[in-house]
Amino acid sequence: MTMALVTSGPGDKAGQVEALRRQVARIERGARDTATPVLPFGVAGIDRHLPGGGLMRGALHEVSGQGPDAEDAAAPAAFVVGLAARLDPAKPVLWCQMGEGDLYGPGLAACGLAPSRLLIARARNAADLLWAMEEGLRTRSLAAAVGEIADLPGPASRRLQLAAESSGVTAFALRRFRLPDAASRAPNASVTRWRVSPAPSAPAAGEPGLGRPRWRLELWRARGAAPAEWIVEACDATGHVALPAALGDGPARRERLRIVGA
Amino acid sequence: MDRRGASGCGSSAHKPAVLAVSVGGRRILSAVNPAAEALGLLPGLTLADARARVPGLDVANADPEGDAAALLRLAQWCGRYSPWTVPHGADSVLLDITGCAHLAGGEDRLGAALFERLARRGIGARLGIADTIGGACAIARGGGHAVNIVAPGATRDALAALPVRALRLGGEMAAALERLGLRHIGDLYRLPRAALAQRFDAALMTRLDEALGEEREALSPLPPAPPRWTRRQFAEPIAARDSIEAAIRVLLESLCRSLGEEGLGARLLVLTLHRVDGESASLAVGTARPNRDAAHLMRLFAERIERIDPGLGIEDMMLAARRAEPLGARQLALPRAGQDGVTADDAAMLIDRLANRLGARSVGRLVPRAAHLPERAQHFVFAFATGGDAFRADQPRPVRLLPFPEPIEAIAPVPDDPPLNFRWRRRLHRVARAEGPERILGEWWRGEREAELLRDYYRVEDEDGRRYWLFRAGLYRPDAAARWFLHGLCA
Numbered sequence: 001m002t003m004a005l006v007t008s009g010p011g012d013k014a015g016q017v018e019a020l021r022r023q024v025a026r027i028e029r030g031a032r033d034t035a036t037p038v039l040p041f042g043v044a045g046i047d048r049h050l051p052g053g054g055l056m057r058g059a060l061h062e063v064s065g066q067g068p069d070a071e072d073a074a075a076p077a078a079f080v081v082g083l084a085a086r087l088d089p090a091k092p093v094l095w096c097q098m099g100e101g102d103l104y105g106p107g108l109a110a111c112g113l114a115p116s117r118l119l120i121a122r123a124r125n126a127a128d129l130l131w132a133m134e135e136g137l138r139t140r141s142l143a144a145a146v147g148e149i150a151d152l153p154g155p156a157s158r159r160l161q162l163a164a165e166s167s168g169v170t171a172f173a174l175r176r177f178r179l180p181d182a183a184s185r186a187p188n189a190s191v192t193r194w195r196v197s198p199a200p201s202a203p204a205a206g207e208p209g210l211g212r213p214r215w216r217l218e219l220w221r222a223r224g225a226a227p228a229e230w231i232v233e234a235c236d237a238t239g240h241v242a243l244p245a246a247l248g249d250g251p252a253r254r255e256r257l258r259i260v261g262a
Numbered sequence: 263m264d265r266r267g268a269s270g271c272g273s274s275a276h277k278p279a280v281l282a283v284s285v286g287g288r289r290i291l292s293a294v295n296p297a298a299e300a301l302g303l304l305p306g307l308t309l310a311d312a313r314a315r316v317p318g319l320d321v322a323n324a325d326p327e328g329d330a331a332a333l334l335r336l337a338q339w340c341g342r343y344s345p346w347t348v349p350h351g352a353d354s355v356l357l358d359i360t361g362c363a364h365l366a367g368g369e370d371r372l373g374a375a376l377f378e379r380l381a382r383r384g385i386g387a388r389l390g391i392a393d394t395i396g397g398a399c400a401i402a403r404g405g406g407h408a409v410n411i412v413a414p415g416a417t418r419d420a421l422a423a424l425p426v427r428a429l430r431l432g433g434e435m436a437a438a439l440e441r442l443g444l445r446h447i448g449d450l451y452r453l454p455r456a457a458l459a460q461r462f463d464a465a466l467m468t469r470l471d472e473a474l475g476e477e478r479e480a481l482s483p484l485p486p487a488p489p490r491w492t493r494r495q496f497a498e499p500i501a502a503r504d505s506i507e508a509a510i511r512v513l514l515e516s517l518c519r520s521l522g523e524e525g526l527g528a529r530l531l532v533l534t535l536h537r538v539d540g541e542s543a544s545l546a547v548g549t550a551r552p553n554r555d556a557a558h559l560m561r562l563f564a565e566r567i568e569r570i571d572p573g574l575g576i577e578d579m580m581l582a583a584r585r586a587e588p589l590g591a592r593q594l595a596l597p598r599a600g601q602d603g604v605t606a607d608d609a610a611m612l613i614d615r616l617a618n619r620l621g622a623r624s625v626g627r628l629v630p631r632a633a634h635l636p637e638r639a640q641h642f643v644f645a646f647a648t649g650g651d652a653f654r655a656d657q658p659r660p661v662r663l664l665p666f667p668e669p670i671e672a673i674a675p676v677p678d679d680p681p682l683n684f685r686w687r688r689r690l691h692r693v694a695r696a697e698g699p700e701r702i703l704g705e706w707w708r709g710e711r712e713a714e715l716l717r718d719y720y721r722v723e724d725e726d727g728r729r730y731w732l733f734r735a736g737l738y739r740p741d742a743a744a745r746w747f748l749h750g751l752c753a
Contacts, residue, residue: 070687071728071751074661078753081661092609104750105628105640106659111753115628115653119609119645121616122624135615141608198727200694209697210723213753234753237655 015051018224022056025165039087039170042240043232046217051224055083055192058168060161062152062190064175066197073176075215075234076196077103078111080146080172082235085113087170088143094136096121096129096147112239117143130156137163137171144170150177157188193221199231202244212236214244279320282309292324293353306433326352336385337484343376346483351430354402356395358481373409393417395481396430396473400447404428418474422448429469435462447473490526491582492516499538499575503567506576510563511556513581518554527552527589531559535570536578543570547618550645551610552589558611562618613645630654634705635715636663636749658697658721660731660750667747670732674746677738680720684732686748691724702733721752729753 023037038054040047047053055061063080065072084093095103095118105115121136123129129147136145137160145164152173164171175184195218203211213234220227232241278298282289289309298319303312313319333349340347343366346358359372366372373389380387390402392412397420401410404424412420421428424447427436439462444450450458450470459467471477492513500506510533521528529552533545547562570576617625626642630653633639640653672681680696697720704715717733724730729752735745 070662070664071730074729074751074753078661094612100642100665102662102664103628104636104660104663105630106636106653106655106657107661107663107750107752108628109653109655110659111661115630115640118627119613120626120628120642121620123620128620132616132620136612139608139612141612198729200725200727201723203695210695210721210729213723213729214727 015224019052019056022059022223023052039083043230043243045243046230046232049219049225049228050192050222055170057087057170058164059191060157060164060171060173060189062157062173062175062188062193064184064193064195066195068176068178068184072197075198075213076174076194077148078107078235079194079196079215079217079241080174081108081111081113082239082241084144084146084170084172085111085117085239091141091143092117092119093143094119094121094133094145096123096132096136096145096149098123098126098129098148101148110237111235112237126151130160133171134159134163137169138167140167140169142169144172146172146174148174148176150175150179151183152188152190154186154188157190161189161191190221191223192219192225194219215241217241277320278303278316279322280309280312281322281324283324283326292326329353334484340376341484343372346481348481348483350395350399354399356398356481358483359391369411370409373411377408392420394473394475395479396469397421397475399430400424400428400473418451421473422446422451426450429466429473431466431469435466438462439466490517490521490524490586491580492520493578493580495578496576499577501572501575506567506570506572507560507564509576509579510567510581511560513579514556514559514563517581517583518556518559521554521583521586521589524586525588526583526586527554528559528583528586529553530583530585532582532584533563534580534582535572535576536580537573538575538577539573541573545570546584548622549610549614550617552587553611553614554589555611558614562614565615565619617645634702636702637666657700658752660729660752663750664748667733667749670746670748672732672734672744672746674734674744677740678718680722681732681746684722684746684748686730691728691730693722694725696720696722699734719749 019037037058038050038052038056040054041050050056063076065076087093093113097103097120099122101120101122103118103120108115108118119142121129121132123132126149129149133145133147136142147160152175157173160171160173163169173188173190197216197218199214199216201211201214203209215232215234216229217232218227218229219225231244233244235241276297277295278301279295280291280298280303281293283292284290291303291305291307291309291312293305294303298312298316301316303316303319309321313321329352330349333353333355337347337349337355340355340357344357344359344362348356350356359369363369363372366375369391373391377387377389387408388402388405389409390398390400390405390412391410392398392401393414394417397412397417400421401412401424404427426439426444426447426449429436429447431439439445444453447470450466455467468477472479494509494513496509500509513533517528517531527549529549531547533547534542535544536542545563545566547559547566549559549562553559613625622644625645627645628640629643631639631641636659668686670684670686672684674681678699680698681693683690683692685691699718699720702717702719704712706713714736716736719731719733722730722732730748731750731752732746732748735747738744
């Protein structure tokens with residue numbers, strides 16, 4: 001049972017305190033940080049909401065899709081690819097998957113990650129996959145380690161979180177495959193837990209074809225931040241998400257910040 | 263009694279040719295071929311004089327270091343005839359063939375075989391076999407045959423008729439001796455030693471004594487190549503995981519040390535274990551790049567120790583570097599936590615560890631391939647394989663591609679239009695927006711089936727905003743139902 005920290009608005013003190021506390025913990029563990037401790041999304045509403053002003057580096061983040069079906073696996077993958085690509089453009093990204101996987105190089109390039117930077121590890125079972133991810137997290141030569149996994153038990157997530165903290169490499173658990181609902185929502189050590197689902201795009205009137213894809217980005221669990229959700233435009237070729245123009249230009253910046261509780 | 267063999271080498275050509283070196287601003291001949299020697303050109307002459315005497319002389323720059331390296335290689339190559347070989351001076355190789363000659367069928371056969379092999383490699387050589395190093399050198403230089411053999415104990419007589427130059431003396435000393443009429447080594451025998459030693463350098467007597475075996479001269483052979491394997495036998499058979507691990511660590515440290523001396527790194531290590539019951543097992547570990555970091559290699563083995571079945575105990579372990587490649591002196595230890603400085607070797611070591619547990623074919627990259635069909639446009643290569651250009655980013659492509667296009671039921675009332683709705687995996691999707699078609703043709707050169715292949719791809723978005731990559735196979739025909747497939751999932 002988790003008590004949600006519900007506060008009045010963005011930029012809350014509790015979030016800043018949490019960020020500072022984690023920074024102190026990292027310094028105490030001996031991980032020296034030259035880069036900034038967070039990766040900003042570049043979207044003011046999201047960055048203001050997250051403690052520290054962005055996605056925490058050297059931590060475990062969980063990303064899942066709207067559901068367990070194959071068709072729900074594309075948006076969360078693209079979301080992770082965009083973030084991983086921006087973490088450290090000079091270093092490779094380790095992608096651990098079960099078996100041959102279905103990542104498509106030409107499509108990844110469009111989300112900001114050159115496939116030449118992608119190191120793929122094909123695991124036979126979940127134990128090997130978690131091991132490979134942890135090995136990656138213990139090397140400082142990676143930008144990020146991503147694992148496509150169905151079940152992420154508490155102890156395994158804590159190991160990943162500790163490994164990420166010790167090296168400063170960011171970990172993403174990309175939840176996939178069918179699991180009972182309770183298991184997929186079971187608590188784990190992830191610092192943030194996201195759900196990325198597609199949202200209808202809105203091409204300008206008269207514009208033929210598809211517009212830029214949109215996602216509903218739900219932050220349903222985060223340490224030091226209240227749950228929230230946003231509608232964003234999907235990663236561009238630099239890996240950045242953006243606020244839809246129509247929403248961003250609105251007079252009241254109609255970002256849909258809602259407190260949902262967890 | 264030692265039997266020594268010596269071979270002197272030099273190129274044999276019919277055209278006069280010389281090598282020149284620069285000494286104090288002058289160009290001096292350092293070596294001449296037989297044709298040049300016949301024309302009176304000798305080492306030590308200035309190049310200007312030599313050119314004046316022999317117009318059209320072939321001159322090349324001497325490369326003493328290259329010569330020394332080549333001579334060393336030749337000495338190592340001679341190891342097939344004797345374990346004790348060493349380059350000697352600027353142009354000779356010494357072989358201690360004591361106890362080896364019978365393997366080749368006698369000294370004469372050994373000499374002939376060596377001469378013939380050298381000739382096949384284009385190396386002109388003269389061979390001498392005698393009891394002493396000096397004697398072998400002298401008979402090789404002055405003997406007049408290709409292979410000169412001095413019978414055991416006959417060195418003194420055999421050398422008597424040779425010119426004094428054959429005695430490894432400096433050019434000036436030999437010239438001085440010749441001026442005094444001492445042309446042959448035998449002439450020196452008759453003179454009082456004290457007078458000779460006084461008149462000339464003591465080196466003359468030393469050289470003479472060495473040739474005659476009155477002064478001992480030792481041959482310091484080339485060290486044998488360090489072994490690329492180590493072995494450990496246990497007084498008590500071991501079976502516990504900790505003991506096995508400790509033993510592997512000791513073997514690795516010793517092997518890495520000897521690899522370091524050779525400037526090599528291991529690419530493939532094989533550990534062989536002999537059990538008390540006579541069974542043996544082996545364990546192989548490969549690395550992506552040459553490596554001799556014992557700690558890193560130990561981690562690779564540690565992953566697999568569980569796979570060792572020690573049975574009643576292991577009595578003997580052998581670790582061999584089956585494949586080794588050059589690795590510079592800079593060997594980086596694994597960086598510890600909190601230590602800065604990340605190198606490409608870190609990534610290489612990570613790949614090693616992953617590949618050793620998951621399998622070498624399970625760690626890799628996606629690289630583009632020039633192909634029309636999307637499913638062939640990428641392939642998976644081992645992580646360190648070279649090549650791999652960037653993928654084209656200008657075409658809209660899905661993030662995930664299904665292994666095979668899956669048939670869908672689609673309703674598309676208008677030819678060449680995207681479907682209005684489709685059913686995939688038992689779920690109905692209503693298409694809200696679409697883009698296309700993008701026509702992709704098969705690769706006609708692959709065969710007839712491929713030549714007829716035609717796909718019109720559409721990107722569609724359903725009512726919830728999910729995006730799919732669909733295609734209709736073949737051209738629209740009013741008399742046949744169109745076949746639709748779903749091929750990829752877009753972000």
